[in-house]
Amino acid sequence: MTTDITKTAATPAGDDASRTPLIRWIVTAGGLATVASTFTAWTYTDAFPGDLTVYGYPGGLQILTLVAGALVVLYGLASLGIKGLGWLAPTGTTKALWFFALGAFATTWFTTVAIAWQLGGLANLEPGAFAAAVASAVPLAAFALPDDTHKAKRPRELPSWAEILLIVAAFAVGMYVITYGIDTEYSELFTGYLITVGFAVAGLIKAGLTARLSGLTSKYRQVTVIAAFAAAIAFPFTQNTDTYTLIAVNILIFATVALGLNIVVGLAGLLDLGYVAFLGVGAYTAALVSGSTASAFDVQFPFWASVLTGAVVSLIFGVIIGAPTLRLRGDYLAIVTLGFGEIFRIAMGNLDGVSGPRITNGPNGVPNIPDLEFFGYNFGESHTVFGIELGAYANYYLLMLVAMALVIIVFSRAGSSRIGRAWVAIREDETAATAMGINGFRVKLIAFALGATLAGLAGTVQAHVQHTVVPEMYQFAGPVPPNSAFLLAAVILGGMGTVTGPLLGATLLYMIPAKLQFLQDYQLLGFGIALILLMRFRPEGLIANRRAQLEYHENDQLDVPDKGLTGSGVGITKAGA
Structure with missing residues (x-):
């Protein structure tokens, strides 16, 4: 029986x-x-x-x-x-x-x-x-x-x-x-x-x-x-003041830069610890060519030209930095990119006319950056749309939505393209990918340059939103995001290789410090603990890439019923983890 x-x-x-x-x-x-x-x-x-x-x-x-x-x-x-x-x-x-x-x-x-x-x-x-x-x-x-x-x-x-x-x-x-x-x-x-x-x-x-x-x-x-975009566009129309719209603008800037970093880290698997420097390159470039009274150059580019200039200069810096460093792998690459981020911040502080040429005003930065103006539409002024008055930050919010849409399109198209598949192959096993005929260096340089360009694009808008740029805004880790540590945390927290993951991660990591002021001195401790718990219980991130989810949970399957005890006349079913 x-x-x-x-x-x-x-x-x-x-x-x-x-x-x-x-x-x-x-x-x-x-x-x-x-x-x-x-x-x-x-x-x-x-x-x-x-x-x-x-x-x-x-x-x-x-x-x-x-x-x-x-x-x-x-x-x-x-x-x-x-x-x-x-x-x-x-x-x-x-x-x-x-x-x-x-x-x-x-x-x-x-x-x-x-x-x-x-x-x-x-x-x-x-x-x-x-x-x-x-x-x-x-x-x-x-x-x-x-x-x-x-x-x-x-x-x-x-x-x-x-x-x-x-x-x-x-x-x-x-x-x-x-x-x-x-x-x-x-x-x-x-x-x-x-x-x-x-x-x-x-x-x-x-x-x-x-x-x-x-x-x-x-x-x-x-x-x-x-x-999704209709819901996002509706946000500024629900606000009576610009107080919370400014938070939303900064979240969009942070999220856009995190999406750019997701190309480098999430798709290509390159650990970049100095990524915030490319945001700074775009911001400083826009500040210097936008007619600021503190600029060392007596020029004032129109909106489209300043945005393109910031993106192109960031692209050039990405190629210059990436060409000699991307032959490294793993920890060595991380250390070199971390050094680049610190070099950029220190260099911007030294271009003050004393330690170096007078270009960036050193620690004082470039203040008095004028508001953007596009076809007579001044982003710094209030405008009435559909009977609702939109403040200055609402204008920048809508502009950043357009920028984010562009970045999402670039990320999605690049990720599903031939070059995107090559990035994934490099991330999984660079040696095997190279053996299959993929030019690893060229593929990684494209990812690095594209990520730098998207960060520079966001930086051009950030400079006009903040009306000033200073070196302390572009640290590896600081009290206020975006910085390299927070950007990397946003990508890992949200889910590497996804579109919505970094958006969610950036939103959480910006809103929590902005709302919980009493945690200002313990931010890094809190986020460190959060990342440890995340790695333990959900290593693929809050919004998981399907491939990553399968990799991290490949053992979470039901065990096959044990047939070794049939001789005892007892059938036992084991449940897997």
């Missing part, structure tokens, strides 16, 4: 099966209680930002708790088999509930602890805060649920217009979430925002909803691109 002791987590037996519906109801009820608690007062004083003293409607961090609790309720109902909610979790609800429950708990307890810490004790908490803390702990019962993860079924075919509407709606929600984060007014709210969004995104991934959306975007690529 053969006994099968195979047991799957998705099909519990006995008492476990009878308790599962009860646990799901408890989790859902806890989510409802968490939502209800946000309509009570959590503190009696408005000294804590966000005004959490009002009964009847949530404010500040309570809104984030409400969102997290609502997700628990929604997926709790889906786990109970409520008709019409099955589409929310194509691959199962349990793991999604784990993350949503953690998000509600973490956001609520962060808020209550922050109130007690800032105001000086638990006496500053109203009963509503204690009720919220208890209610948010109840959904953690989801960890007692059996794992119901399964392969997603083929989705029901929808009309094309309905699928397109889903894509548009997804981008609209995504743009609202990003705008909410940029517009946060105080560090406590931004911290809670990071907690809530982080757990919510993880939950949606585990539920399989993001994978299903990804399938739709792959099916309608043109619609996806149009929707």
Whole structure:
């Protein structure tokens, strides 16, 4: 007689099966209680930002708790088999509930602890805060649920217009979430925002909803691109002032440069630790030819000419630096590029008329850079578009969107071209690629020069946005991005070899220091810890390249059932890692 002791987590037996519906109801009820608690007062004083003293409607961090609790309720109902909610979790609800429950708990307890810490004790908490803390702990019962993860079924075919509407709606929600984060007014709210969004995104991934959306975007690529840029273009029209638009402009500059570095590091596999120098070359070039009163050259190029000049000079520097150094590999190349970055910064500080020719004004840099003007459109002035007044930084934001679109096109075309495949071959194994007839030096020099050109293009706009350039802006590691360390971290964090990865990485690495001022002195420590954790748990990055994902997780497969114990009359199935 053969006994099968195979047991799957998705099909519990006995008492476990009878308790599962009860646990799901408890989790859902806890989510409802968490939502209800946000309509009570959590503190009696408005000294804590966000005004959490009002009964009847949530404010500040309570809104984030409400969102997290609502997700628990929604997926709790889906786990109970409520008709019409099955589409929310194509691959199962349990793991999604784990993350949503953690998000509600973490956001609520962060808020209550922050109130007690800032105001000086638990006496500053109203009963509503204690009720919220208890209610948010109840959904953690989801960890007692059996794992119901399964392969997603083929989705029901929808009309094309309905699928397109889903894509548009997804981008609209995504743009609202990003705008909410940029517009946060105080560090406590931004911290809670990071907690809530982080757990919510993880939950949606585990539920399989993001994978299903990804399938739709792959099916309608043109619609996806149009929707993405339409959502991005809408951002400045949602702002009343330029305060947060300036943050968005700097994020776009940072992200554009990170995409250029992604060609060098992500596609060609060249570790460049001095990449920010090419951004500086473009910025200094634009500053010197744009009519600044502090420029050593009495010239004022038009907009298009200054942009082209900055890009071409960066290209030339990329070839000059790359030609003698790209014959090196690995750590040696990294050390040489790091030296180039420092040489550039020191050289710009010495061209002051004392230590060297008077070109860059040394440590004082080149100030008073005029605003760009294109066909009579002055980017430094406010303009009314569709009845909405756009400030100066909104103009530069839209300009950087155009620049980013150009960089994305170049990256995508180059990556899928013959030269792009050669870059990947060089990255994987340069010796084998050379043996197959690829000219490794020429291919690497093209990547280096192209990356330098894209960085110089972004630098020309940065010079006019900042209205000044100084050597300290282009360090290997400094308090304010972009610098070489942050650029490299953005590429690795987001996902090397992808388009959206560096964009996400750059956004996170710029917004976090900009919003959390108290972390200024501990940025590198924090990002170092984050990179260590990333390498351990998700080495392919937040948005993984398919090839990298397969390489890093090649052993994450189900083991073949063990046939060596059949003689005992027992069939055993082993689950892989």
